[in-house]
Amino acid sequence: MSAQAGAGRFRARGGKIDWNTVFLEGRALIAFVLIIVIFASLSDHYLTTTNLISMTRHVAFNAVLALGMLLVILHGGIDLSVGSTVGLSGVVAGSLLQGLDLSLLDIVAYPAVWVVVVVSVAVGALAGYVNGVMVTRFRVAPFVATLGMMYMARGAALLIADGRTFPQLQGEPELGNTGFSVIGNGRLLGIPMGVWIMIGVAVVVAILLTRTPFGRWLYSIGGNQRAAELSGVPVNRVVRSVYVISGMCAALVGLILASELTAATPQTGQMYELNAIAAVVIGGAALSGGRGTVRGTLIGAFVIGFLTDGLVIVGVSEFWQMVITGAVIVAAVALDQFQQRLNRTRSGSGRSGPGEAAAKQPADDKAAASAASGV
Amino acid sequence: MVSAQVSAPPSTDVVLRATGITKRYGGVEALKGVDFEIRSGRVTTLFGENGAGKSTLMKIVSGVERPTSGALELDGEPIRFASSDDALDHGIAIIHQELNLAPNLSVRDNIFLGRELLTPFGSVDFAAEDKVVRELMERLEEDLDPAVKVADLRLGQQQIVEIAGALAADARVLIMDEPTSALSANEVEVLFKVIEDLKSEGVAIVYISHHLEEALHVTDRAVVFRDGELVAEAEAADIDLGWVVEKMVGAADEEVFADLAPNPGEAVLEVEGLVVADPQAPERNVVDHVSLRVRAGEVVCLYGLMGAGRTELMEAVAGRMPVVSGKVSLEGEDIGRLNVRDRIDRGLGLVPEDRQRDGLVPQLSVGRNISLASIGDFMRGIFLSGRIEDRRIDEGLAKTRVKTSSPKAPIGSLSGGNQQKAVISKMLLTEPTVLLLDEPTRGIDVGARAEIYSLLAQQAQQGLGVLYVTSEIGEAINGSNRLIVMHKGRLVAEFDPREVDRHTVMAASGENADLADESAQNQMGASQ
Numbered sequence: 035m036s037a038q039a040g041a042g043r044f045r046a047r048g049g050k051i052d053w054n055t056v057f058l059e060g061r062a063l064i065a066f067v068l069i070i071v072i073f074a075s076l077s078d079h080y081l082t083t084t085n086l087i088s089m090t091r092h093v094a095f096n097a098v099l100a101l102g103m104l105l106v107i108l109h110g111g112i113d114l115s116v117g118s119t120v121g122l123s124g125v126v127a128g129s130l131l132q133g134l135d136l137s138l139l140d141i142v143a144y145p146a147v148w149v150v151v152v153v154s155v156a157v158g159a160l161a162g163y164v165n166g167v168m169v170t171r172f173r174v175a176p177f178v179a180t181l182g183m184m185y186m187a188r189g190a191a192l193l194i195a196d197g198r199t200f201p202q203l204q205g206e207p208e209l210g211n212t213g214f215s216v217i218g219n220g221r222l223l224g225i226p227m228g229v230w231i232m233i234g235v236a237v238v239v240a241i242l243l244t245r246t247p248f249g250r251w252l253y254s255i256g257g258n259q260r261a262a263e264l265s266g267v268p269v270n271r272v273v274r275s276v277y278v279i280s281g282m283c284a285a286l287v288g289l290i291l292a293s294e295l296t297a298a299t300p301q302t303g304q305m306y307e308l309n310a311i312a313a314v315v316i317g318g319a320a321l322s323g324g325r326g327t328v329r330g331t332l333i334g335a336f337v338i339g340f341l342t343d344g345l346v347i348v349g350v351s352e353f354w355q356m357v358i359t360g361a362v363i364v365a366a367v368a369l370d371q372f373q374q375r376l377n378r379t380r381s382g383s384g385r386s387g388p389g390e391a392a393a394k395q396p397a398d399d400k401a402a403a404s405a406a407s408g409v
Numbered sequence: 410m411v412s413a414q415v416s417a418p419p420s421t422d423v424v425l426r427a428t429g430i431t432k433r434y435g436g437v438e439a440l441k442g443v444d445f446e447i448r449s450g451r452v453t454t455l456f457g458e459n460g461a462g463k464s465t466l467m468k469i470v471s472g473v474e475r476p477t478s479g480a481l482e483l484d485g486e487p488i489r490f491a492s493s494d495d496a497l498d499h500g501i502a503i504i505h506q507e508l509n510l511a512p513n514l515s516v517r518d519n520i521f522l523g524r525e526l527l528t529p530f531g532s533v534d535f536a537a538e539d540k541v542v543r544e545l546m547e548r549l550e551e552d553l554d555p556a557v558k559v560a561d562l563r564l565g566q567q568q569i570v571e572i573a574g575a576l577a578a579d580a581r582v583l584i585m586d587e588p589t590s591a592l593s594a595n596e597v598e599v600l601f602k603v604i605e606d607l608k609s610e611g612v613a614i615v616y617i618s619h620h621l622e623e624a625l626h627v628t629d630r631a632v633v634f635r636d637g638e639l640v641a642e643a644e645a646a647d648i649d650l651g652w653v654v655e656k657m658v659g660a661a662d663e664e665v666f667a668d669l670a671p672n673p674g675e676a677v678l679e680v681e682g683l684v685v686a687d688p689q690a691p692e693r694n695v696v697d698h699v700s701l702r703v704r705a706g707e708v709v710c711l712y713g714l715m716g717a718g719r720t721e722l723m724e725a726v727a728g729r730m731p732v733v734s735g736k737v738s739l740e741g742e743d744i745g746r747l748n749v750r751d752r753i754d755r756g757l758g759l760v761p762e763d764r765q766r767d768g769l770v771p772q773l774s775v776g777r778n779i780s781l782a783s784i785g786d787f788m789r790g791i792f793l794s795g796r797i798e799d800r801r802i803d804e805g806l807a808k809t810r811v812k813t814s815s816p817k818a819p820i821g822s823l824s825g826g827n828q829q830k831a832v833i834s835k836m837l838l839t840e841p842t843v844l845l846l847d848e849p850t851r852g853i854d855v856g857a858r859a860e861i862y863s864l865l866a867q868q869a870q871q872g873l874g875v876l877y878v879t880s881e882i883g884e885a886i887n888g889s890n891r892l893i894v895m896h897k898g899r900l901v902a903e904f905d906p907r908e909v910d911r912h913t914v915m916a917a918s919g920e921n922a923d924l925a926d927e928s929a930q931n932q933m934g935a936s937q
Binding site: 246265 | 750754770772782784791792793835
């Protein structure tokens, strides 16, 4: 049930609102509201429109990465390479905007901005595709495959940039490559482009998950890959796609960042993968796969973003910020486990043969094993 | 028939008495005021369908769960078990239905897990443990090295390790919940000998098995549960299998499987010279030049023992396992190069042996499990149509008569039989020409068994070709139009089930017929 993003989940039975469920399932949202209330009372500046927009703009980076990460986590994998891909795609964009030196033809090409965008996103997709092939064809554990890609993409970024920063990416009118800075600095209806991109990605991923066979296949692979395979689910294709999408999301973030700063640094994006994972996990997804929603992931990204910015605004030291963020992540997951146990005792007992209740969660092997040894 | 238990046990004192036990899970009453006794030196067998309350009662007696109301008495003294460890300290051990072993540890480490023998210095005394394990293995007539990893054992041997662990605890009350599900006929016999030994030492044994003949064979006293109530008890000497089945289902039910009206049409599935290598030992063929055909409207049974290569054959035909050589055709078209998905699209689906492992996605609802294999058909444009999907799910549920509170209920809330029907329903929604079923009735109760076979017969009448695997002789003979016997990777015999008796079939499969002899006259009342 938790895998379903459908509405009405707070009124599981007979239309009556179950407050326990509201409290548990809505815990990320409650945390979010709490964060806003606390910081609003501590700082007059916190709830101003300018600050809300600026914080949301920060959230957007992490949210776009987290939405890609959500797909990967739903299949039961993890993508550690997204931070490096952010750096790589930014550097690719930077190098193209600085001019492509085609020494054979003795010219320097200045591709149009849309070409730059397409090529950068394609680079992200390629990194993701390699991850996907490693996982599906060569059976490398996702953690290891993407760990390798994390190093390789970062190395590639440093090689392309020769360790330096590409400055001044606003382009020149006579070269016909202006407009890159719009991605990070432009606004539509007063809202930054980055936020619009986040909304766009969220809508696309939500539709993908709830309204297409792809989404159902992904949930089933994360839930029980063997059953999915035997039901004719194209497991390898779905898993590969998921890494490709994650790589593309990372490339988008790389573009937004490079555009915002009108500069591309190969070191950009370090540790971003961990923030993305944290957002997905706070949003209620299971690292073992098969459970997680777009809504939860967005809330998770907002919790982290609004918390971090709030701590900055009220002047909490950077060191304490880390401690507090870490505590929030662990608390969120601890609550999640508590809820899972509750669900299991509610639904697992009774009608099914008692022996089967324990066998029901093959995916949660660790939890099941510890429960079994306690028995 | 029920012999062997004539020898009088040394004492028949009540060791453990449960009075007025009620257990409620949410709104469901799993046990409704049960009074129950366990006597020393006796085997008490619990009969009942899935969900009748037998396993729940055993969980309460062994301290795994606490009753909602009611009391336990041990040797006449009231007692409450805080945990299963607590119960074990009082001499009550349980062998669980599902194996509770750590596959990465050795046989020895598993047997002594949590109760390690220690040297005076506080380190584990491996030598002493090894000695005990060797004695236990001698007793169980199983040649197992204490140092070998459990993961390297076959399922039956793992079950032996589980049993050895309970024996090592020197329990006064030993509860065995489905102890023989993975054992070979020989191993079952050894286990029965061990049970006799334990009885003569005064150990009280509680036995639960879906294998009714076997359970009746070993028991002294039969207790039947239905819907959370203890409905009947009797001395084993006074009853027969018909009595047990009657009490279990509530009414004597002679004609359980539907009539098979054979009107076979064209051959729809043809397998020629199929060879499948053992994934663990590639030089050995688990399926050895097998050829068979299934015609439209025909229900074919593939009978054989565990390990005869039945599952491998099914998985190879379904496209799940690689094939060394041979040909698989569906409606005359060679499908040998297609993957599982394409074979499903062409009309060939498999209902796997282990529904928890291969059949169900625990996170998805009943409805979404059922629609999983055919979800590509429920599209409106590029999007899924919830309406079409819901309608097809309702059709699927109705067709297989899955009992569920709602299509949105978690799949885990269904009983085993209904889960199995859901898996079958999932494959039927793909509109197959041929349906393969591997042990379709494993671990489900008598009522659901009959329903599944009548469903298959009904589908066959509409032209579906069915090939199912079973190791239950009654189900082999009563469920099929044609019976093929598999032994050590080869098809060794073919019978018309209306004209063959059990002995002939079992002999062809290479089964040790000793056990079968006794119950032959007494064959599963349910399947007759």
